[in-house]
Amino acid sequence: MSTEFPSKNGIQREWHVLDADDVVLGKLASRAAMLLMGKHKPTYTPFLDTGDHVIVINAAKVKLTGKKDDQKVYHRFTGYPGGLVSVGARKLRATRPTRMVEDAIFGMLPKTKLGKQMIRKLRVYAGDKHPHSAQKPHASQVA
Numbered sequence: 708m709s710t711e712f713p714s715k716n717g718i719q720r721e722w723h724v725l726d727a728d729d730v731v732l733g734k735l736a737s738r739a740a741m742l743l744m745g746k747h748k749p750t751y752t753p754f755l756d757t758g759d760h761v762i763v764i765n766a767a768k769v770k771l772t773g774k775k776d777d778q779k780v781y782h783r784f785t786g787y788p789g790g791l792v793s794v795g796a797r798k799l800r801a802t803r804p805t806r807m808v809e810d811a812i813f814g815m816l817p818k819t820k821l822g823k824q825m826i827r828k829l830r831v832y833a834g835d836k837h838p839h840s841a842q843k844p845h846a847s848q849v850a
Contacts (some may be wrong), residue, residue, distance in 0.1 A: 722844035736811035767804035
């Protein structure tokens with residue numbers, strides 16, 4: 708007896724909306740990563756992208772615990788010598804509130820081509836509006 712694997716055409720993708728308003732960043736990121744990978748489905752296969760599309764709204768209102776708002780630092784590299792750019796969490800939330808959520812979710816996905824394919828199904832919005840109502844997304848709970 709051989710194992711059945713889902714084909715590329717046989718994967719059913721749904722759309723989920725996660726509300727980040729007053730939710731801890733790590734809990735939100737782990738729930739979104741699980742949905743993007745497809746671990747909530749019985750057809751989950753580690754080497755295939757069986758996950759769903761995820762929309763995160765209210766990213767600017769996500770909660771950081773402890774003193775992370777003052778002490779957490781986000782780094783990125785420009786590619787040039789001496790091009791390490793460091794920004795604190797409070798300033799990053801003020802300038803680019805979606806980056807904080809995107810980085811947390813991306814860090815929980817596989818570090819392969821498959822992970823890059825999964826992150827393309829993520830949409831993050833700072834406010835409570837999104838332009839994906841035609842896809843009929845349903846609200847998912849963040850545990």
